[in-house]
Amino acid sequence: MATSAKIIDGKAIAATIRGELKVEVEAIKAKTGKVPGLAVVLATDRKDSETYTRMKKKMAEECGMKSFGHTLPSTVTQDELIEVVRKLNSDQDVHGILVQLPLPKHINEEEVLAEISIDKDVDGFHPLNIGRLSMKSRDPLFTPCTPKGCIELLKRTGVKIEGKRAVVLGRSNIVGLPAAMLLLHANATVTICHSRTEDLPGVVREADILIAAVGKAEIVKGSWVKPGAVVIDVGTNDAPDPTSKTGYRLVGDVAFDEVKQVASAITPVPGGVGPMTIAMLLSNTVDSAKRHFGIA
Amino acid sequence: MATSAKIIDGKAIAATIRGELKVEVEAIKAKTGKVPGLAVVLATDRKDSETYTRMKKKMAEECGMKSFGHTLPSTVTQDELIEVVRKLNSDQDVHGILVQLPLPKHINEEEVLAEISIDKDVDGFHPLNIGRLSMKSRDPLFTPCTPKGCIELLKRTGVKIEGKRAVVLGRSNIVGLPAAMLLLHANATVTICHSRTEDLPGVVREADILIAAVGKAEIVKGSWVKPGAVVIDVGTNDAPDPTSKTGYRLVGDVAFDEVKQVASAITPVPGGVGPMTIAMLLSNTVDSAKRHFGIA
Ligand SMILES: NC(=O)C1=CN([C@@H]2O[C@H](COP(=O)(O)OP(=O)(O)OC[C@H]3O[C@@H](n4cnc5c(N)ncnc54)[C@H](OP(=O)(O)O)[C@@H]3O)[C@@H](O)[C@H]2O)C=CC1
Numbered sequence A, B: 001m002a003t004s005a006k007i008i009d010g011k012a013i014a015a016t017i018r019g020e021l022k023v024e025v026e027a028i029k030a031k032t033g034k035v036p037g038l039a040v041v042l043a044t045d046r047k048d049s050e051t052y053t054r055m056k057k058k059m060a061e062e063c064g065m066k067s068f069g070h071t072l073p074s075t076v077t078q079d080e081l082i083e084v085v086r087k088l089n090s091d092q093d094v095h096g097i098l099v100q101l102p103l104p105k106h107i108n109e110e111e112v113l114a115e116i117s118i119d120k121d122v123d124g125f126h127p128l129n130i131g132r133l134s135m136k137s138r139d140p141l142f143t144p145c146t147p148k149g150c151i152e153l154l155k156r157t158g159v160k161i162e163g164k165r166a167v168v169l170g171r172s173n174i175v176g177l178p179a180a181m182l183l184l185h186a187n188a189t190v191t192i193c194h195s196r197t198e199d200l201p202g203v204v205r206e207a208d209i210l211i212a213a214v215g216k217a218e219i220v221k222g223s224w225v226k227p228g229a230v231v232i233d234v235g236t237n238d239a240p241d242p243t244s245k246t247g248y249r250l251v252g253d254v255a256f257d258e259v260k261q262v263a264s265a266i267t268p269v270p271g272g273v274g275p276m277t278i279a280m281l282l283s284n285t286v287d288s289a290k291r292h293f294g295i296a
């Protein structure tokens, strides 16, 4: 008899978190007369990036925060972009600065990100933040949003992390690596996989907790997953789908229909990690504002 | 028939590296009229720390470098210690600053280490260095010496890392964590274990390459090791030994006599990782001086 995994409802959990943040924002306003401010810088014509930044601003406002949009043409020069970042650095009403990635090819991402003031780096991508995140007994100012969202999903679903085998597929600076570090500090035994991993199915099968962030549509099959594992699917990939109006549909890195027969819990795509990423961005911005106003 | 592992001779490999460094130091001197300088700050009465710092200074001088010793009483205040670090930061003849750990309990290690100028942090312990070390496509200014020495041992022994299963026992900021990051960037599939790991023997048995850095005498038994694995033993522990004059002998984290029957290669303790740590410190100092003098 095929059992079926609990579906981890990221959309609902993210909504709960936004509700909690709204209360916090009201408290900040009551104390200081001000609200947290999030600046979102867009420098591309990519439709998906436009959608993401619109969502981020909208959600910030729904939580009672101020949002500052800066939409630049994809032909913007690096110097112009850096100039915008610097202005935001010194703007007292801005507590978080997000530069939407990827940037156009003619711009050096690393150099632009390095310009964001460390105490407004709500994406948590500054090497100093990643260093403190990786180190024992050092807390980063900000934890990268997507990995933080993955851990929050595990926590709010009541998944025990300590002592478990966790496998992270992917080692990117923005998802895989920081996710592995968070699992490690939550006392999981962590294995990190990537494109050079041999026998990926075999390694994945060791996981009590699996975080997939490779960007390959439905690469993780049902037969790869240990029965009872908890599966967090970060991937957002376009898969061809002739039955859909657009000709494609959004799928994760996990073959959802197969894996949900094996796992004990699984996030859907969409509606899993995606909404959590934004909720964590807002949460980081609220934390930043509280630090700025000197209220714990 | 019991086979026996190749013994990885860290002492000999470190001597070779020091020989290479000596040549580099001469070349630097020929070009600039100056030599790399290493400052070693000791603020403790611990006999082992005294021995380590003496060795570091001696080896630096043997390579033709200048060494600057600063021996402070263990009663030194944090401010006094920081004052010493700041002076060294601005000393043009000093290219590397090492504060010997552990520091006395009344001193905040993190605050003192944070004072070391990032471009003289030859121990590689600054969070910015750890961040860049952990991130993809970002190189740290300095890589922590002991983990760098472990990887160098693997490389100089001709051990292929890419695609292999590597297991690191320990997640400390100075050994375990950075060792795991280096193996990851060398394209191993990396598992990190620690005191909360369940079934440690089972996890260790997955390793093609094992780095043990837990600080527990001979905890890794022969039965834990996959036949043919390569074992790097970072541990330096005192084990009681009534036959020795001092009443103890130095042992690693690995039960050497058992494990050498199973592994394909293994480092001894002493004479394995230890000498490499110092060689890598000298190598970092030479790199720092070259950067300082603007010579690649
Ligand atoms: N829901 C959300 O909010 C977010 C979703 N995402 C999605 O998550 C996914 C990952 O994103 P990101 O980390 O930025 O992607 P990257 O492309 O930066 O990293 C992908 C990682 O997966 C590894 N990888 C690629 N192919 C394979 C393979 N066949 N087997 C094993 N490992 C492989 C790569 O290995 P190597 O290092 O060797 O190249 C790399 O480490 C994407 O689908 C992205 O759209 C990302 C951010 C936010």
Ligand SMILES: NC(=O)C1=CN([C@@H]2O[C@H](COP(=O)(O)OP(=O)(O)OC[C@H]3O[C@@H](n4cnc5c(N)ncnc54)[C@H](OP(=O)(O)O)[C@@H]3O)[C@@H](O)[C@H]2O)C=CC1
Pocket: B146, B169, B170, B171, B172, B173, B174, B175, B176, B193, B194, B195, B196, B197, B200, B213, B214, B215, B216, B219, B234, B235, B236, B237, B273, B274, B275, B277
């Ligand atoms: N040869 C050389 O040059 C050097 C040698 N060393 C030696 O290396 C060893 C490690 O040093 P260091 O990293 O500084 O030590 P730490 O004490 O800082 O870290 C030890 C690590 O081992 C883990 N650990 C402890 N007990 C166990 C256990 N029973 N099972 C699994 N994991 C365990 C700890 O887990 P948790 O995080 O859960 O506490 C921790 O992550 C020591 O023996 C030290 O003397 C160190 C530096 C240089």
